Amino acid sequence: MNIWAVANQKGGVGKTTTAVTLAGHLARRGKAVLLIDMDPHGSMTTYLGHDPDMLDQSLYTLFQSASRIKDVIIPTDVENLSLLPASTALATLDRQLGTQEGKGLVLKNGLKSLEGTFDYVILDCPPLLGILMVNALAACEHLLLPVQTEFLAMKGLERMLRTIGMILNSRKHSFGYTIVPTMFDRRTRASLEALRTMREQFGTELWDSVIPIDTQFREASRVGKPLSIMTPSSRGSRAYEALLDRLLGQTDNIRHLQLVTS
Numbered sequence: 001m002n003i004w005a006v007a008n009q010k011g012g013v014g015k016t017t018t019a020v021t022l023a024g025h026l027a028r029r030g031k032a033v034l035l036i037d038m039d040p041h042g043s044m045t046t047y048l049g050h051d052p053d054m055l056d057q058s059l060y061t062l063f064q065s066a067s068r069i070k071d072v073i074i075p076t077d078v079e080n081l082s083l084l085p086a087s088t089a090l091a092t093l094d095r096q097l098g099t100q101e102g103k104g105l106v107l108k109n110g111l112k113s114l115e116g117t118f119d120y121v122i123l124d125c126p127p128l129l130g131i132l133m134v135n136a137l138a139a140c141e142h143l144l145l146p147v148q149t150e151f152l153a154m155k156g157l158e159r160m161l162r163t164i165g166m167i168l169n170s171r172k173h174s175f176g177y178t179i180v181p182t183m184f185d186r187r188t189r190a191s192l193e194a195l196r197t198m199r200e201q202f203g204t205e206l207w208d209s210v211i212p213i214d215t216q217f218r219e220a221s222r223v224g225k226p227l228s229i230m231t232p233s234s235r236g237s238r239a240y241e242a243l244l245d246r247l248l249g250q251t252d253n254i255r256h257l258q259l260v261t262s
Contacts, residue, residue, distance in 0.1 A: 001115050004247075005140035007125035007133065009163065010156025014146040014182035016043045017217050017227075019124040021240040022247075024226025027080035031119040034073065036107075037086035038136055039126040045085040048076050049224045058087035062110055063097070069110035070117075078229055082118070094130045103131055108139040127156075129163050137167045142247070143177035149184045149194040149210065177205060180243060184210035207246060211239045 006019045016039075023033045037044040038059060042052030052058070057072040062084075073084050097103045111121060123136045137143070143164065147157045157179065168174050179202050185191045198206055214236030220227035227237045 001111070001118055001121060002142075003111065003121045003123070003140050004142050004144060005123040005125055005136045006144045006146065007123075007136060007160065008145055008147065008153075008156055009127050009129065009159045010148075010153055011127040013148045013153050013156065014180075014211065015127075016047060016124055017221075018144060018146045018180060018182070018211075018240070019122045020044060020047060020226045021217075021220075021228050021237065022244055023081055023120070023122050024078065024228030025237075025241050025244050026120050027078055027226075028228060028232065030080065032080050032082075032117065034082050034084060034114065034118045034121045035076075036084040036121060036123045038090070038107075038123055038132045039086055040088050040091035040132075041126075042086040042088065044124045045083070045087075047221050047224060048083050048085075050074070050083070050085050052085065052087045055085055055087050058085045058089070060087045060089040060093070063090075063093055063103075063106055069113060078225065081226075090126075090132060093132065097131060104134040104138050107135040111139055133163070134167070137164070137175075141175055143175055144247075145177055145179045146182045146211075147179055147198070149181050149191040149198070151190070151194055151197075154194065154198065178247065179206045180211060181207065181209075182211040183213055185213045207243060209239065209242055209246075211243070212236060214239075 006015045008015060019035060023035050026033045035044060045052045061067050061072050062069055073082050076083050123140060125136045126132050145157060145160055147153050181195055181198060212235055214234060216227055216231055216234040217236050220230045227234060228240060231237060
């Protein structure tokens, strides 16, 4: 089971769009995918047709009781795609859990029981460093960092990279990460200059392509389907498919290296 987290400490950079669109492509390829909404705002939960204020069971339940993770997963209208929804109560977790032992490993421990059930788990993270972000980074094997191609968004990336450093220092095993330039508009100087700066500063961690501006993303969210399911041939969908191919290639290379060195 592959576990990917999508995170950035700046909002509005395309985290939910990235998670949902990649999940749609994986589902189209016959993979069993679980999306986990870890943001108290519940953008992904709303995207997929549920009200975060009206759910009896959510990720919050997993942190508050001995419920099995399987009991709080719900189906979606997309074949092969399931959802562990968020609720607004997630915003209270840092205060409620305090110094409780093991609070940073709740999700990682819960996901162990899903081995053999899902091929991929994709975590949509909140834009703040707290117990939810810590759980996501503790559980994931690869981290995706969507960054809007404009200079203010790059400041959020710098904060996120500092957070990664803090988490890695406290973990026994490291994880890789990929920076994904999003909302790229080649007609504007701001996008072109921001992308050039990213390439100069972040090198091999930066994906060598971009996610373009595409109004179809907005339409997909309105109808509650991944763009990769609604309009697979759209330019935004094709860009995410290229990203997915890159990520799957990286995974295959890592596995091959592990086999060679084991």
